[in-house]
Amino acid sequence: METEKELTTPPIDLSNKVGNGDFNATGQEFKRYFIELGRLQPSATVLDVGCGAGRMAMPLSDYLTLGRYFGIDIIEPSIEWCQTKITPTYNNFAFQHSNIFNRFYNPNGTILAKDYVFPFEGESFDFVFLTSVFTHMLPEDLEHYLSEISRVLKKGGVCFITYFLLNNESVELIN
Known part of the structure; x- marks a missing residue:
């Protein structure tokens, strides 16, 4: 029988596709950012673009008690893991490849990516987030995603984006 941690932590070959660090601790840290900085509410309808194997979904599963969560990702085995391990327990959480x-x-x-249309109606989400997705995208693709985010985000909604940026200023600060 699987333990709760095994049910909520994907195998290493899926969880290491999203960078270094503790899978669960990172998710909990971002949950705190979403609530404190992004004003995420338990009743929100949330879109996670680049959801991976549920690193952000799992911490949100006990918070979005009145809301809905949708995760999309390009790595099919990660989506399949989420559909098998998360959605059956949290039916307000859905994942799509x-x-x-x-x-x-x-x-x-x-x-x-420059042609991808998010599979959602306009103004569907209170909160949209991307954690380091733009780090892996070219400018034309990024601009298109911003357009799609704008389309699916409700008026007054919040978009929370992180990315790794290496430019002259960040190199100076690192040094």
């Missing part, structure tokens, strides 16, 4: 081409993460993808 987006077959977007990325030469590293999804080399067999059939859709270009």
Whole structure:
């Protein structure tokens, strides 16, 4: 029989696709940011673009008690794990594979990021977040995603985006 941690922590081959660090601790830290900085409410309808294997979904599962969560990602095994391990327990959490081409993460993808239309109606979400997705995107694709986020975000909604930026200023600060 699986323990609760085994049910909520994906296998290492899925969890290490999202960077270093403790999978669960990172998710809990971001949950705190979403609530404190992003004003995320328990009744929110949330879109996680680049949800991976549920690193942000699991901590939110005990918070979005009146809300809904939708996660999309280009790594199909991660989506399948979430659909098998998270959705059956938290039926207000749904996950969908987006077959977007990325030469590293999804080399067999059939859709270009600049052409991808988020599979949701306009003004569907109170809160949209992307954790380090833009780090892996080219400017044209990023601009298109911003347009899609704007389309699906409700008026007054919040978008929370993180990314790794290496430019002259950040290099100076690192040094």
